[in-house]
Amino acid sequence: MTLPVGKPRLTQYAHGGGCACKIPPGELERVVAGLTGPAGADGSLLLGGQDGDDAAVLRIDGGRAIVSTADFFTPVVDDPYDWGRIAAANALSDVYAVGGEPVMALNLLGWPLDALAPELAREVLRGGRDTASDAGCPIAGGHSIDDPEPKYGLAVTGIADPARLLRLDAGRAGLPLSLTKPLGTGVLNARHRATGEVFAHAVDTMAALNATAGRQALERGISCATDVTGFGLLGHLYKLARASGVTAVVDAAAVPYLDGARDSARDGFVPGGSRRNLAWVSPAADFGRIAEQERLLLADAQTSGGLLVAGEIPGAPVIGELVERGRHVLVVR
CATH class of the missing domain: 3.30.1330.10 (PurM-like, N-terminal domain)
Known part of the structure; x- marks a missing residue:
């Protein structure tokens, strides 16, 4: 459209x-x-x-x-x-x-x-x-x-409630990492800006409130979370792991994406902010054999993304875990 x-x-x-x-x-x-x-x-x-x-x-x-x-x-x-x-x-x-x-x-x-x-x-x-x-x-x-x-x-x-907060520095080794919205708004918005194509599903995702996710995290006694916005999944996860003194391990195959996001990245619709995010975290990351395009999608600058939670909440896929601090702050497999 x-x-x-x-x-x-x-x-x-x-x-x-x-x-x-x-x-x-x-x-x-x-x-x-x-x-x-x-x-x-x-x-x-x-x-x-x-x-x-x-x-x-x-x-x-x-x-x-x-x-x-x-x-x-x-x-x-x-x-x-x-x-x-x-x-x-x-x-x-x-x-x-x-x-x-x-x-x-x-x-x-x-x-x-x-x-x-x-x-x-x-x-x-x-x-x-x-x-x-x-x-x-x-x-x-x-x-x-x-x-x-x-x-x-x-x-x-x-x-x-000051006794029930979600913090960056409260992550602990052994906790799973859950993500409440799929990635890809950065590359889809870049495509929209360049071509005029309208991606209604991306608009719906960005306009959705994170109220339920925040409430569910508190109900389950979770104390560590952040939202995924302009610094991308990797950038916000880097801040969380760094503040908590742990290493974050991401299962790249488990990360959800909006329809069309991979195609948009392949076609070159990658915001400059996504490239800057990747450059920022790369010195502290081990990407193994993860290809450059996949890295850019993981670092994609999101607008109004979901919550990244150190714990499990209903409906949110587990995309990795926190482990004891190792050589790198981020490990992507």
């Missing part, structure tokens, strides 16, 4: 799309080195330090914690309503990824007023509102600027 003739293609108004437009992970770590806040003398900042957790978590009184995150990006699809849905789901995912429940959000909008009609911006905001409503999270205003590139996302506030 392709877009109707004459309809503005939002992806053509930005240099990159979705989470693939993130600052490369290695470069970002160098930029923020030494700038992340300490936990504080009272230990109230539970998450949000040097490990780069998905959201910040601050303990308050009454056995409660506040969760805070912000996430926005340039258009990942051309349909404004779908872009709004996807961007909202992606931002809300950060709260679910640490075991929280979103309670309020604020819009973050950049819009090229001289290039795109404000009615399109309204559709973006409507998509974000509808997805946040599905999450039971009201959007209470926000902030907008006139920007040469369109950008949209949310700043989200949530709540959590």
Whole structure:
């Protein structure tokens, strides 16, 4: 399916799309080195330090914690309503990824007023509102600027039980690794941007909330998880294994992919962010005989991907395990 003739293609108004437009992970770590806040003398900042957790978590009184995150990006699809849905789901995912429940959000909008009609911006905001409503999270205003590139996302506030969090540093040897959404949105979005082809199944995957997966992880006593977004499966798994002091072993044949993802990678629709992700993790990885194309798919820069959980939850395939730290932080077989 392709877009109707004459309809503005939002992806053509930005240099990159979705989470693939993130600052490369290695470069970002160098930029923020030494700038992340300490936990504080009272230990109230539970998450949000040097490990780069998905959201910040601050303990308050009454056995409660506040969760805070912000996430926005340039258009990942051309349909404004779908872009709004996807961007909202992606931002809300950060709260679910640490075991929280979103309670309020604020819009973050950049819009090229001289290039795109404000009615399109309204559709973006409507998509974000509808997805946040599905999450039971009201959007209470926000902030907008006139920007040469369109950008949209949310700043989200949530709540959590400080004794029941999902953390990057809580992985232990012997735990299985489960993935709740298939990979491939990066290469499919790159194909969409280049050709105008619409992949409805990829849109549905990106717009789906991770609320159920986060709740199931907590119900099963799981304490280690992250979501898979711009740094790809390998990048986010590298951060988890590094923070936990273990080695992550991935069974490449067990990793699920969206229909068309392999064909898109074969045809060369690979985002620059995916290549940068692979370059970042390669010095710490043992890929054995895994081919370059397979490595790129495992490092594919995802937008609004699933949760990567150190444990098992219903319906999520097991794609590997954590083992005692060895020579490499990542091993792919």
